[in-house]
Amino acid sequence: MKTLEVAFVGNPNVGKSAWINALSNAQFKVGNWSGVTVEKKEASVQWNKQMVHLIDLPGTYALEDGTSEEAITARYLYHEHVDLIVNVVDATNLSRNLYLTLKLRQLHLPMIVIFNFMDEVNKYDMQIDIAHFREVLQLDIYPYSAFDHEGSDIVKQAILSHVCKPCTYDPCIPSKDLDRYRNAYHQLSGRIPMYMECSDDDIKWMTFSVLYRNQKMIKQCNAWNIDVNTLTVSDKEEELAMTEWCDEQMEYVKDPLKRLQKTRRIDHFLLHPIFGWLFMIFSFSLLMMFVFQGSAPFNDFIDFFINDMVMKYANAALSFLPSSARDLILHGVIAGVGGVLVFVPLMAFLYFALSLLEESGYMARIAFLLDRLMQRFHLNGKSFVALLLGFGCNVPAIYATRTLANEKQKKLTALLVPFMSCSARLPVYMLFAAAFFKGKAAITVLCIYGIGIMIALMTALVCSHMDHFHDDSLFVMELPPYRMPSIFVIFHKVKQEVMGYVRKACGVVLWAMVFLWGLSYFPNGDVTNGYLAQFSKHVSFVFEPLGFGTRWESVASLPGSIVAKETVVGFMDQILLQNTVDEIEPIDPVEDIKTIAFEAGAAGKGFLCAWIPHMAKEPQNASLVSAISQLWTDKKANLRAFSFMVYLLLTIPCVMSLQALGREYGWKLMALSIMMALIIPYLVSFGIFQFFSLLT
Amino acid sequence: MRLDKAKEHKPLRIINIHLSADKRKRLMHMGMHVGALLEVERQSMQKKPGLYLISGNWIMLRYDDAKYVEVEQV
Numbered sequence: 001m002k003t004l005e006v007a008f009v010g011n012p013n014v015g016k017s018a019w020i021n022a023l024s025n026a027q028f029k030v031g032n033w034s035g036v037t038v039e040k041k042e043a044s045v046q047w048n049k050q051m052v053h054l055i056d057l058p059g060t061y062a063l064e065d066g067t068s069e070e071a072i073t074a075r076y077l078y079h080e081h082v083d084l085i086v087n088v089v090d091a092t093n094l095s096r097n098l099y100l101t102l103k104l105r106q107l108h109l110p111m112i113v114i115f116n117f118m119d120e121v122n123k124y125d126m127q128i129d130i131a132h133f134r135e136v137l138q139l140d141i142y143p144y145s146a147f148d149h150e151g152s153d154i155v156k157q158a159i160l161s162h163v164c165k166p167c168t169y170d171p172c173i174p175s176k177d178l179d180r181y182r183n184a185y186h187q188l189s190g191r192i193p194m195y196m197e198c199s200d201d202d203i204k205w206m207t208f209s210v211l212y213r214n215q216k217m218i219k220q221c222n223a224w225n226i227d228v229n230t231l232t233v234s235d236k237e238e239e240l241a242m243t244e245w246c247d248e249q250m251e252y253v254k255d256p257l258k259r260l261q262k263t264r265r266i267d268h269f270l271l272h273p274i275f276g277w278l279f280m281i282f283s284f285s286l287l288m289m290f291v292f293q294g295s296a297p298f299n300d301f302i303d304f305f306i307n308d309m310v311m312k313y314a315n316a317a318l319s320f321l322p323s324s325a326r327d328l329i330l331h332g333v334i335a336g337v338g339g340v341l342v343f344v345p346l347m348a349f350l351y352f353a354l355s356l357l358e359e360s361g362y363m364a365r366i367a368f369l370l371d372r373l374m375q376r377f378h379l380n381g382k383s384f385v386a387l388l389l390g391f392g393c394n395v396p397a398i399y400a401t402r403t404l405a406n407e408k409q410k411k412l413t414a415l416l417v418p419f420m421s422c423s424a425r426l427p428v429y430m431l432f433a434a435a436f437f438k439g440k441a442a443i444t445v446l447c448i449y450g451i452g453i454m455i456a457l458m459t460a461l462v463c464s465h466m467d468h469f470h471d472d473s474l475f476v477m478e479l480p481p482y483r484m485p486s487i488f489v490i491f492h493k494v495k496q497e498v499m500g501y502v503r504k505a506c507g508v509v510l511w512a513m514v515f516l517w518g519l520s521y522f523p524n525g526d527v528t529n530g531y532l533a534q535f536s537k538h539v540s541f542v543f544e545p546l547g548f549g550t551r552w553e554s555v556a557s558l559p560g561s562i563v564a565k566e567t568v569v570g571f572m573d574q575i576l577l578q579n580t581v582d583e584i585e586p587i588d589p590v591e592d593i594k595t596i597a598f599e600a601g602a603a604g605k606g607f608l609c610a611w612i613p614h615m616a617k618e619p620q621n622a623s624l625v626s627a628i629s630q631l632w633t634d635k636k637a638n639l640r641a642f643s644f645m646v647y648l649l650l651t652i653p654c655v656m657s658l659q660a661l662g663r664e665y666g667w668k669l670m671a672l673s674i675m676m677a678l679i680i681p682y683l684v685s686f687g688i689f690q691f692f693s694l695l696t
Numbered sequence: 697m698r699l700d701k702a703k704e705h706k707p708l709r710i711i712n713i714h715l716s717a718d719k720r721k722r723l724m725h726m727g728m729h730v731g732a733l734l735e736v737e738r739q740s741m742q743k744k745p746g747l748y749l750i751s752g753n754w755i756m757l758r759y760d761d762a763k764y765v766e767v768e769q770v
Contacts, residue, residue, distance in 0.1 A: 061725035095751035096727045239721070243729050247751065256752045263754075264737075271738060271747070368756050372744040375758070381745070474719040474761050476726055479747065479754040 003044075003051040004163050005081055009073060009104060010088035011097050012059025013480055015116040017041075018146035018489075019088055020054045023156060040072055047156055058402075061096075062239075063103050077107060083163045084110045086155075091115035091128060091143065092259050092481070098246040101137060105169040106205075112162050114155060115143040120259055120483075127254040136249070138169050147486055168201050171208035174244040184211050191226045212238035263481040267365070276369055283362075291349045292430075292442050297606025298345035300622075304599050306338035307623060309592060312585050324525065328517060335577060336513030336570030339624065340505040343427040343569070344498060350423050351497040352490060354392050359485035363388070368479060377457045378464030380404070380475045383413040387456065390420030391449070392497070394657040398664060406473035411665050412463055415673055418653035418661075419456035421449050423501075424565035429645050431569060435629035436641040444642070452649050455680060504564060512563040513570045520556075520575060527575055532556050546647060546682065547640035547689035551631050554644050564654050569624075576627035636696060643689040650681035699757075699765035700746065704736045712766040719761075727751040733770065 008016040024043040041056040060070040063077060077085070087104055089097040094115075104111060113133075115121075121128060121143075134141050142158055144151025173181045185207040192198050198206070209217035210228060221228050236244075250256060270276050314334055318326045357363045366388070367381030374384050382404055390397035394417050401413045421429070429448055433441035463469045519532035527533060536556035543549025553575050560567035632640045652658075652674055662670040702708055710732050713720050723729065727750040737754060738747040745758045757765075 062721075064721075093752050096753050099725070239724060240729055240731075243724060243727070244731065247732065250751070257749075260749075260752065260754075267738075267747075273744070368745060368747070371756070371758070381756070474715065474722055475745075475758050476723060476728075476761070477756045478726065479756060 003053055004083045005053050005055060006084045006086060006159055006163070007055045007057055007077065007082045008086045008088055009057050009077065009100070010059060011061055011090065011100055012478070014059065014088045014090040014097065015146045016059065016088045017056050019086070019114060019116065019155070020056050021492075022146045022152045024054055040076060047160060050160065052159070061100060063100075063107075077104075077109075082109055084112070084159060086159065087111055087113045087139075088116050089113055090117055091121050092117050092124075092126065092256075094128070094133075094253055094256070095246045095250050098137075098249060099242055101139075102172055102242045102245070105137070105139075105172075108167060108169065110162050110165045110167050111139055112155075112158050113137065113139050113141045114151075115141055117145055118143045119145040119148055124255070124259040126256060126258055129252040132252045133249070136172065147488075170201070170204055172242065172245045173208070173211075174241055174248055176244070177211065177241060181207060181211055187230070188221075188226070191224070193224055196224075209238070212236065212241050214238060259481060263361075266482055267479075270362070270365055271368060276365075280366060280369055287353045287357075288442065288446065291346065291353055292445070294607060295345040295349040297603040299342055300606070301599050301603035302344060303342045303622065305596065306334070306342060309596065310334060310338065312592075313587065315585070316587055324521070327521065327525075328514070331574050331577075332514050332517030332521075333510065335573040336517065336567075337505050337510050339570040339573035340427070340509050340566040341502065343430075343566075344502065346426060346430070347423055347501045348494050348498050350426070351392060351494045354389070355490045355493045356485055357388075359483065359490060361480045361482045364477065364479045367477060371475070377460040378469075379413060379416075379460055380409065382475070382477055383409065383416075386413050387416060387420050387453075390417040390422060392423055394418055394420065394422045394653055395660045398657060398660040402664070408469050409473065411669055412460060412469040414661055414665055415463065415669060415676075416456040416460055418657055418673060418677065419452045419459065419650060421452045421649050422565065422657075424654070425648060427566060428568045428648055431572070431625055431628055432641045432645050434625045435631075436638045444645075448645050448649055451646055451684070455650060455684060459676070459680070505566065509564050509566050509570060512560050512567045513574065516560050516567065516571055517574055543647075545690065546643050546685040547636065547693075548632075548644035548647070548685075550640070553631060558648075558651065561648060562652050562655060564656075565648070568648065572628060573624055576631075577623060636693060639689055639692050639696065643685045646688055647681045647685040650677065650684060652677040697767055697769070698763050699736075699748070699767050700739070700759050700762040702736050702739070702767055702769075704739050706735065707770040708734050708736070708767040709770050710734065710765060711768050714764040714766065715761070723765075726755050727753060728755060728757075728765070734767070 008020055010016050020041075020043050024045045040058070043054045043056070045052050045054060055076070057073040057076055058070070060073040062070065063074040064070060076082075085104055085107070087101050089101060101113060115128070115130070120126075128143070130141055130143055140158060140162065142151055142155050144155065146152075171181075185204065188207050188210060189203045192203065192206070206217060206220075210221060218228050270279055311330065311334060314330060315326075318329055321329075357366070363385055367385045369381075370384045371381030374380050383401075386397050386400040386404070388397075389400050397417045397420065398414050401410045401417070404410045404413060426445070429445045430441065433444040437444040516532065520527040520530040522530060524530075533552060533556060536552040540549045540552045540555045543555050548554040553572070556575070557568045557571045560571050631637075653661075658670055658673065661673055699708075699710075710728065710730050712730060713723060713728070715723070720729075728734070728748075732750060734748050734750040736746065737749045745756050746762050748755050748757060748762075
């Protein structure tokens with residue numbers, strides 16, 4: 001049976017992904033700012049034994065090659081087979097959304113329209129004359145909200161019943177031009193050659209094109225010896241006429257601005273030149289505190305569970321294996337991957353905070369506030385949003401640069417994303433900060449983040465003077481109204497990201513850990529004399545001027561970081577804690593369950609205490625922190641650790657980020673990124689270590 | 697009158713946009729076109745971007761671009 005292709009199209013931030021999630025139980029990312037979907041996504045469902053592909057196309061304002069996501073949507077609709085278009089429209093903002101609806105009608109494909117956010121329309125007592133819009137658009141309109149799920153069955157049925165249905169739409173003409181249109185229609189219909197066998201619909205659309213001076217149509221008329229000058233054509237172009245028509249329709253919507261009152265009141269404070277900035281700084285500080293201190297007790301619990309419980313039971317269960325195989329599983333797999341999994345709560349807290357910013361609509365306000373500052377570095381507010389996402393993960397942040405309007409801006413922003421300290425690097429900082437900067441771990445990590453931002457801005461300043469990145473394009477951005485974040489959506493987002501982190505830990509990180517274990521273990525089973533140790537000892541002199549080269553372990557952890565930054569933690573776990581689990585401890589399941597329950601309770605209590613400054617605890621993996629603190633014990637130990645963290649911050653991004661860069665902007669930009677990541681971290685770490693060495 | 701000089705919360709109409717065709721089209725897709733009604737929600741100060749209410753939507757435009765939009769008071 002043929003699979004039906006159903007394309008969801010609409011302006012940015014109208015809830016296309018949310019509707020697909022509601023119809024298919026897919027878990028596409030959604031958010032309250034434009035550009036969440038930057039590439040075509042697909043969900044497959046079976047309805048009444050009929051396979052249906054629901055295609056989520058990036059948000060677009062028109063069907064042109066403007067930004068790359070607009071181009072993706074336009075190309076898909078023009079060149080791929082589509083059985084039905086589902087036009088998702090923000091019902092609270094019809095005048096702007098209907099322009100795309102008019103453009104979509106010109107494709108003459110079967111189409112239905114969903115007026116989304118009807119819950120807000122009802123909440124703010126706005127009244128929309130749906131019957132009028134059904135009549136003028138000649139389309140079936142379904143006024144339901146995706147989050148209420150009330151209309152999903154009706155929309156499902158509508159999709160199935162409208163697929164491949166023949167469709168005819170008349171052009172929508174602004175009232176001012178109606179007389180001209182009628183005259184032109186009568187004149188044209190009498191002059192088109194009979195052999196063309198044009199239908200009435202064809203003539204209507206030809207008249208529309210001639211009326212608004214479509215050059216192709218005018219040429220065609222000339223070819224038929226029709227003198228277009230004798231027709232009463234309008235002085236405006238098609239797009240402007242369509243926009244005017246949309247504006248005219250607003251008389252069928254009562255109180256369209258009511259929904260903005262609350263946002264206006266909030267923005268009065270949040271966009272204030274002084275209070276707005278203060279609030280932004282305050283909210284960032286709160287976010288950091290929430291992420292670091294809130295997650296710490298849970299990180300400790302997982303650390304205890306993996307290192308005390310899993311390790312103990314695995315050690316006992318694997319006692320029959322030869323020592324090399326046991327070592328591989330205990331030190332290679334469990335210690336390595338476990339070291340990464342310890343930070344799952346940290347990731348969950350980070351993504352929860354970022355989702356909250358996205359969902360509420362505050363992310364766009366941050367872009368607004370920071371635009372002037374970013375402009376000084378030849379970037380814009382939207383670049384900041386992409387860079388901010390880089391704190392979560394560099395890969396989606398690189399893809400998010402697609403939402404920028406200009407190619408040069410996109411490339412420049414993508415080049416800067418790897419300087420944003422992604423969440424994968426966070427566990428490394430937390431461990432080193434806990435080991436060397438006791439009591440000041442959060443400030444130390446903030447400094448590292450600050451250095452990343454500073455280097456990114458300086459790089460932007462330098463690059464913007466190059467022709468390749470210089471840009472003077474228009475920057476225009478939409479600020480969505482504030483919306484109460486949906487706990488359901490946030491929970492799904494966090495779950496998705498955390499699962500991605502766990503999958504990465506059990507996939508690429510696991511293999512990297514096994515490979516690194518092999519390099520460390522062979523040829524003689526002694527990690528201090530393994531291949532990796534020997535190689536690192538030979539090259540560590542290169543890193544001695546940077547401070548951390550005095551210990552081969554720090555140098556040896558760097559190659560693995562190219563696979564994934566998390567491997568540094570796993571590697572340190574393998575290398576530094578190698579002798580701690582070989583003795584088989586006595587097992588008492590009842591006692592162990594009691595201990596687990598006690599530790600879980602302690603984690604919950606710790607979370608509640610995290611908000612009281614003197615009771616807050618810094619996240620740590622106690623045994624590993626203690627081992628790391630022994631890496632350097634001289635008076636420059638802190639400086640060496642800091643230099644290592646800075647090096648790791650700026651060094652070559654992980655392969656997935658490089659792949660994203662290469663895929664989006666070509667191998668040249670990827671090569672430039674690698675080159676920068678080889679030179680810049682060396683110079684910065686060298687500068688920091690040497691300068692502060694003089695002071696100590 | 698240029699948009700960057702217009703007063704806040706006064707209804708305005710765009711009478712001309714002195715920008716290239718590409719930029720004009722981009723603005724039009726956001727609802728900013730000749731004849732459109734708008735209101736300055738937050739004027740650009742010290743070259744900071746301004747915030748404009750157009751067709752029930754807030755659009756941010758930089759000072760450097762707003763000065764090319766000609767408006768009249770309605």
